[in-house]
Amino acid sequence: MNFIGENLLPGQLGHFCAVLSFAASLVAMIAFFKSAKGAGDADAWKRLGRIAFITEVVAVLMVIGTILYLLIAHEYEYYYAWNHSSNEMQARFLVAAFWESSEGSFLLWTFWNAVLGLILMKTAGKWEAPVLTVISFAQFCLASMVLGIYFFDAKLGSNPFILLRDFEVDAPIFKQANYMSMAFMQDGRGLNPLLQNYWMVIHPPVLFLGFSATIVPFAYAVAALWKKQYTEWTKVVLPWASFAAAVLGLGIMMGAAWAYESLSFGGFWAWDPVENAILVPWIVMVCGIHTLLAYRSTGHSLRITFAFFILSFLLILYSTFLTRSGILGDTSVHSFTDLGMNTQLLIFLLVFVVPSLGLFIARYKFVPAEKREEAVSSREFWMFVGALLLFLSALYITSITSIPVYNKVFGQKVAPPEDNLYAYNKVMILVVIVIAALTAITQYLKYKQTSSAYFWKKMGVPAIIALVAGGLILYFGHFDYYKYGIGYLIAIYLALFCSIYSVVANAAYIWIGLKGKMKAAGASVAHVGFGILLMGVFISTTKKKVISENTSGISVPGIVDAKGKPENPFENLTLVKGLDFKMGDYRVTYVGDSAGGAKDAKQYYRLHFTKGEPNSQTLKEDFSIYPDAFVNVKEQSGGEGIIANPDYKRYLDKDVFVYLTSLPNKASTEDTSTFREHSLKPGDTLFYSTGLMVFNHVVSGTDGRTDIMAGAGDSVFTADITVHAKDSTMYKARPTLVVQRGRALEFPDTVMSQSLVLKFSGATKKGLSLKVKESNAIMDYVTIKSYIFPYINLVWLGTLVMVAGFLMSVVARVRRG
Amino acid sequence: MKKIHIILLIAIAISIGALISLTGNLSSYDNIASARNKPGKFVHIIARLDKTKPIVYDALKDPNFLSFYAVDSLGNQTQVVYHNPKPADLETSERVVLQGEMQGNVFNCKDILLKCPSKYKDEKSQVDKSLKAKI
Numbered sequence: 018m019n020f021i022g023e024n025l026l027p028g029q030l031g032h033f034c035a036v037l038s039f040a041a042s043l044v045a046m047i048a049f050f051k052s053a054k055g056a057g058d059a060d061a062w063k064r065l066g067r068i069a070f071i072t073e074v075v076a077v078l079m080v081i082g083t084i085l086y087l088l089i090a091h092e093y094e095y096y097y098a099w100n101h102s103s104n105e106m107q108a109r110f111l112v113a114a115f116w117e118s119s120e121g122s123f124l125l126w127t128f129w130n131a132v133l134g135l136i137l138m139k140t141a142g143k144w145e146a147p148v149l150t151v152i153s154f155a156q157f158c159l160a161s162m163v164l165g166i167y168f169f170d171a172k173l174g175s176n177p178f179i180l181l182r183d184f185e186v187d188a189p190i191f192k193q194a195n196y197m198s199m200a201f202m203q204d205g206r207g208l209n210p211l212l213q214n215y216w217m218v219i220h221p222p223v224l225f226l227g228f229s230a231t232i233v234p235f236a237y238a239v240a241a242l243w244k245k246q247y248t249e250w251t252k253v254v255l256p257w258a259s260f261a262a263a264v265l266g267l268g269i270m271m272g273a274a275w276a277y278e279s280l281s282f283g284g285f286w287a288w289d290p291v292e293n294a295i296l297v298p299w300i301v302m303v304c305g306i307h308t309l310l311a312y313r314s315t316g317h318s319l320r321i322t323f324a325f326f327i328l329s330f331l332l333i334l335y336s337t338f339l340t341r342s343g344i345l346g347d348t349s350v351h352s353f354t355d356l357g358m359n360t361q362l363l364i365f366l367l368v369f370v371v372p373s374l375g376l377f378i379a380r381y382k383f384v385p386a387e388k389r390e391e392a393v394s395s396r397e398f399w400m401f402v403g404a405l406l407l408f409l410s411a412l413y414i415t416s417i418t419s420i421p422v423y424n425k426v427f428g429q430k431v432a433p434p435e436d437n438l439y440a441y442n443k444v445m446i447l448v449v450i451v452i453a454a455l456t457a458i459t460q461y462l463k464y465k466q467t468s469s470a471y472f473w474k475k476m477g478v479p480a481i482i483a484l485v486a487g488g489l490i491l492y493f494g495h496f497d498y499y500k501y502g503i504g505y506l507i508a509i510y511l512a513l514f515c516s517i518y519s520v521v522a523n524a525a526y527i528w529i530g531l532k533g534k535m536k537a538a539g540a541s542v543a544h545v546g547f548g549i550l551l552m553g554v555f556i557s558t559t560k561k562k563v564i565s566e567n568t569s570g571i572s573v574p575g576i577v578d579a580k581g582k583p584e585n586p587f588e589n590l591t592l593v594k595g596l597d598f599k600m601g602d603y604r605v606t607y608v609g610d611s612a613g614g615a616k617d618a619k620q621y622y623r624l625h626f627t628k629g630e631p632n633s634q635t636l637k638e639d640f641s642i643y644p645d646a647f648v649n650v651k652e653q654s655g656g657e658g659i660i661a662n663p664d665y666k667r668y669l670d671k672d673v674f675v676y677l678t679s680l681p682n683k684a685s686t687e688d689t690s691t692f693r694e695h696s697l698k699p700g701d702t703l704f705y706s707t708g709l710m711v712f713n714h715v716v717s718g719t720d721g722r723t724d725i726m727a728g729a730g731d732s733v734f735t736a737d738i739t740v741h742a743k744d745s746t747m748y749k750a751r752p753t754l755v756v757q758r759g760r761a762l763e764f765p766d767t768v769m770s771q772s773l774v775l776k777f778s779g780a781t782k783k784g785l786s787l788k789v790k791e792s793n794a795i796m797d798y799v800t801i802k803s804y805i806f807p808y809i810n811l812v813w814l815g816t817l818v819m820v821a822g823f824l825m826s827v828v829a830r831v832r833r834g
Numbered sequence: 835m836k837k838i839h840i841i842l843l844i845a846i847a848i849s850i851g852a853l854i855s856l857t858g859n860l861s862s863y864d865n866i867a868s869a870r871n872k873p874g875k876f877v878h879i880i881a882r883l884d885k886t887k888p889i890v891y892d893a894l895k896d897p898n899f900l901s902f903y904a905v906d907s908l909g910n911q912t913q914v915v916y917h918n919p920k921p922a923d924l925e926t927s928e929r930v931v932l933q934g935e936m937q938g939n940v941f942n943c944k945d946i947l948l949k950c951p952s953k954y955k956d957e958k959s960q961v962d963k964s965l966k967a968k969i
Contacts (some may be wrong), residue, residue: 100961118956185962202969209955347863347880347931347947356956390837402841409849416853420860423848433945434859435876435933444852587898589919660922678919679893769894800897800919 020182022197023094028178031083032165035176038076038127039160046153053146053244063146067138070149073156074131080163080249081115084177093202096184097177103207105618113217119341119356120177123162125221129229130156131724137233142251146232147240150631155232158365162358175356190833205209210248210618210660216275224272224295227265228333231298233257234305235330238323239373242380247319251309256830258306258326259539263823265299270816277809279662284558286814288441290310290349293418296334301329304404310540311397314464316387318401323384325408327373332415334366348433352802363781371450396462403455410448411801414441439501446508453515453551456544457483457522459531479525483518490517498559513555519548542795543819550815556808564601564673565590565803589678592624593767594797596774599724600810603628603673605798608641619645622799624675626666644675644801671807679800692776692790696783705791707771715785717776720751732756736777736787740768752777752787763788769798815817863935866910866941873936875946879888882929900934904932904941912936916943923948 048066052059076750084097088111101114101121115121134152141148181202182191190196208217234254239251248516272292286292305325308318342362343355391398393460414581417440419774420431434440437707461467461476498506523544531537565588592598599605606625613619621643629637646661661678695703699714719725720735727733733755740748752775753764765776772792779786863878884891887903900916902924914932924930927948934943955961 032845096961100956101966181965185965188962199969201965206955206964347878393837398837405841405845409845412849413852413856417856430863432861432863432878432933434856435861436859440856440859444856562883587917589893589897591897593894679891679897681893770892772894800893800895 018192018194020197021195023180026084026094027086027092028095028180031080031087031178032176034076034079034083035160035163035178036166037656038080039157039164041069041073041076042156042160042643045073046157049146049150052461053150053240053791059146061468066146066153069369070134070138070153073153073160074135077124077131077156077160078125080177081128083171084115084121084124085111087178090434091205093205094180094182094197096179096181099205101179101205101208102771103205104203104736106207107617109218110208110213111148111211111217113221116221117208117212117217118177119358120163120175122221122225123159124177125225126228127156127159129226130159130232133229133233141253141550143609144237144240144253147223147244148236151239152232155369158368161361162365167568171360172357173361175358175461185519213618213647214275214279214662216271216279216606218272220275223264224268227261227268227299228256228337230261230264231302231333231821234302234326235373236259238326239376242323242376242384242542245380245383247380247384248577251313251319251322254307254326255309255313256827258302258309259827259830260587261307262299262302263820263827265295266823267274267820269295269299270813274813278665284561285809286554288414288438289419290345290421291340293414295333297411297415298329298332298336300414301325301332302408304408304411305329307404311400311464315397316385316393317391317397318404320381320384320386321379321401321404325404327377331366331370331373332411334369335415338362338366339422341417344425348421350381365792373758378418392466394467394472396459396464397461397495399455399462403452406448406451410445415443416470417441443501443505446505446512449551450508450512450515452510453519453548456547457515457519460523460526460541460544470697475529476522479522479529480518482512483521486493486521487514487517494556494560496556496559509555509559513552516548516551516555520545520552523548523801529594535825536829536832539822539824539829541822542825545706546815546817548815549811549818553808553811553813553815557806557812560807562601562805562807563588563803564603564805565675565801589800589802591679591769591798591800593769593774596765596767599803600803603638604724604726609796613645618647620648621645622677624799624801628674642673642675644656644677646680648676648680667810669810671805672809674802675801677799678802681798686823690792692774692788694778695787696781696785697787698784699762701784703787703789705771705773705789708740710738710740710773710775712787713737719753722764722766723752724753725753725755727755730758734777734779736775736785738775738787740771742771742775750775754779853940865906865908866904866912867906867908869936869941870912873938876933876935879904879906879932879941880895881932882931883924883927884911885925893919904930912941913939914941914943916946921948922945 045066048062048069052062052066056062056721065366082406086092087098088102091098091102091104092815097118097120101117102111106114117422119143128154134149134156137148137152138145146475162174162179164174165179182188182196185191191199193199196202234257237254237257241247269292272295273285276287302325306448307323308325311317312319312322339357342359346355382572393402417433420433423429424431424585434465457479461472463471492515496506496513497511498509523541527533527535527538527541531541536766540684550641590598590600592605594607594609597604597606603626608623608625610620610622613621622645624642626642627636627639642664644664661677663674665672665674697703697712699712703710703712714737716735716737718733718735719727720737722735725733733753735751735753738752742748748768748771750766750768750773752766752776755764756761761779763776763778765774768775774790774792776788776790777786780787861876861878864872864879866879866881869875869877869879881904884903884905890901891899897919898917898922900918902914903911904914905911914934921927921956924946931947932941932943933945933947934941936942
């Protein structure tokens with residue numbers, strides 16, 4: 018059949034280029050392999066390898082360009098464009114649509130490998146052939162992921178250029194030649210609302226550059242073992258390893274910032290399997306950098322350096338397997354789904370694991386090792402201890418993250434522990450205490466041997482500064498986090514102190530040890546950043562405070578569940594439009610909502626925060642926070658759900674952080690009712706549409722209400738009212754009147770389930786005046802969760818400083834040549 | 835014995851200690867019947883929402899109370915109470931992982947992990963559904 022209106026050329030071109038990149042990377046691998054073997058015509062093979070690799074790079078660029086074209090031109094006959102983009106999409110999200118899917122993210126990874134491969138071709142010199150053999154092999158494997166070709170009965174990869182009608186081959190609609198002109202083909206599904214965020218534009222490229230960068234130390238390590246040149250590579254690999262740690266670390270923390278800023282997890286780190294899977298290779302890379310430095314200065318720890326660099330990349334592949342195989346579906350909130358490529362993913366993992374570890378084991382005893390023992394007063398000894406401890410912590414994280422894998426392999430039904438965060442935290446906090454202390458102390462040790470006179474002389478000043486600073490912070494910080502008992506609190510104190518010590522000692526070392534030579538200070542700066550990051554982590558998480566505790570007085574008898582633990586107050590608060598609620602030190606009013614404007618499907622909810630006396634000129638603070646949500650995301654959630662993004666007010670020393678957890682159905686919230694005034698005497702009864710209320714009496718004072726702000730000289734009266742609803746539930750209502758320097762301030766009370774708002778407005782000649790508003794609709798409201806995160810900015814600052822430190826040492830090492 | 839051996843022994847001891855302390859805390863995947871047999875014990879249940887039974891959630895009455903019914907693959911059913919707002923995609927979810935404990939006839943849920951269409955956008959069945967909806 019001839020279909021009308023399809024544009025098939027780009028798809029054919031793109032698919033051709035995908036196949037070409039697959040073939041070219043195979044040729045490149047073989048050619049570089051032959052060249053590395055050192056056959057007589059090694060140079061000819063190398064030239065062929067280069068040509069093939071460049072061909073592969075061009076083909077990959079063509080594939081990526083073609084997909085971007087399909088997305089930009091809205092070529093919805095292609096499944097990729099239809100499934101990931103839409104007409105309404107903002108331009109910056111078109112690139113995000115490119116890497117929303119598994120295929121796109123593989124291509125992003127391939128792209129960075131290509132870039133790094135080209136750089137290595139220029140700079141690696143005699144290592145070019147063996148290193149590019151490894152990289153070409155990786156490119157070959159990655160190219161197979163987007164191939165979508167059947168080999169016998171096995172499907173290899175998934176083709177991003179498949180047509181929608183081929184993907185949905187059973188749908189009868191595609192039997193019609195003019196299907197392209199039908200309404201359903203005029204727009205695509207668009208980007209998942211959860212991902213419509215600028216982080217989705219910048220986080221994946223950085224993270225995948227980090228993924229790619231880990232292959233360089235791996236390739237050098239494999240090349241060195243293969244070519245039996247065990248020592249020379251250690252010099253050139255150092256800047257590459259620092260670069261990988263810098264970019265991967267930045268990518269991970271960008272993910273953390275994304276989670277914090279726009280996903281409603283209530284924090285920046287949740288030990289989610291997907292987060293862990295990528296943290297572990299980073300930790301192992303950092304281990305490798307430290308043992309490599311020890312080797313470069315002393316000759317110790319070379320074997321373990323090989324192991325760390327090889328494992329770091331293998332763990333990247335393992336994380337790829339975990340996140341893309343769908344195996345984490347029951348334990349992670351964000352991983353790719355099973356796309357039927359699990360066998361291929363497993364093979365991808367194994368074709369790297371088996372040869373590289375096999376080679377390592379076979380050559381292990383040939384790798385030179387220092388016979389002499391390290392002295393306890395030497396720097397390399399403690400670097401080794403630190404690296405080993407970090408590596409163990411990485412193993413611990415992996416062992417919990419891999420629970421779904423054991424279940425699969427051994428048919429078990431083991432689930433993560435009840436308090437998943439604590440299972441990680443209680444171990445990692447001990448690791449951090451030691452590591453932070455080591456980063457501080459080890460800087461003041463010399464390689465090989467340190468005299469105790471030197472050590473104490475240099476150490477003294479920073480140690481005293483740290484003791485004073487740490488003592489002050491811990492004393493005035495009020496870290497009273499008793500959730501896990503006194504032992505854990507002591508661990509927090511120690512960890513926080515060691516982090517402070519790490520910052521002080523490493524900053525001081527730049528002057529004491531390096532005489533202020535900033536060029537050589539990369540390591541110190543990275544350690545300072547790491548220390549600041551840890552300080553931010555401990556302060557913000559132990560002093561994180563929920564301020565949206567449910568104190569609104571809507572305790573309805575029989576509804577509040579007795580099973581809920583009393584010591585764990587409920588954390589969601591419903592704010593009725595136009596009424597102000599007390600939340601922490603603030604009074605908060607939900608003012609209203611507004612649409613985001615063209616091409617922005619989000620709805621913004623204005624929450625007005627004030628601090629200080631109400632209705633006076635002397636408010637200490639007055640600001641608004643706009644948490645937003647995608648409402649009526651028809652396709653994804655059947656028209657009812659919301660996908661909420663937080664908003665926050667950023668102070669230098671804390672964030673006030675709010676996100677929506679529930680919204681009413683918009684259609685039923687138009688409230689046109691007004692207050693009606695009634696004059697009553699104590700004991701009088703007043704009817705409303707679904708029940709009656711009894712005006713019991715008026716008391717002086719707030720009658721137990723905690724949300725009233727009254728000064729010492731103010732007169733406060735509270736009306737005690739009992740509401741009897743038709744369904745025979747009873748509610749207490751206590752509207753309050755405050756007379757403040759001759760002005761009357763009304764503090765209404767609400768009985769939300771009855772849609773009642775009551776105001777007590779004093780006494781007239783006719784009696785006591787009660788204003789009643791009976792809403793004729795379900796009240797408009799938002800339910801929110803709100804936190805205060807103190808010193809969260811230290812986390813971001815620490816990350817930036819740490820990355821800067823890594824990059825400083827990259828530059829320093831490259832310059833030194 | 836060399837120092838490195840002592841360190842390695844200590845490292846192995848620490849690791850074993852950490853892992854043992856972990857295994858003591860591990861939970862398990864259960865079905866509703868087996869969860870009933872161990873009331874008060876923290877378990878994970880894989881189930882789905884029973885769409886024939888009402889979902890109770892009224893943010894105005896109590897934003898921290900959600901009640902619904904879940905059925906597991908063996909057909910057993912239980913009421914679930916969750917002290918948090920209703921997850922946005924509950925109604926359209928195909929599968930829920932409930933983490934919590936049985937208390938009497940009620941499953942007191944501490945955390946819910948949903949298998950949602952939005953998360954599984956690339957799955958063939960989701961694409962099919964979405965295509966049908968558009969046509």
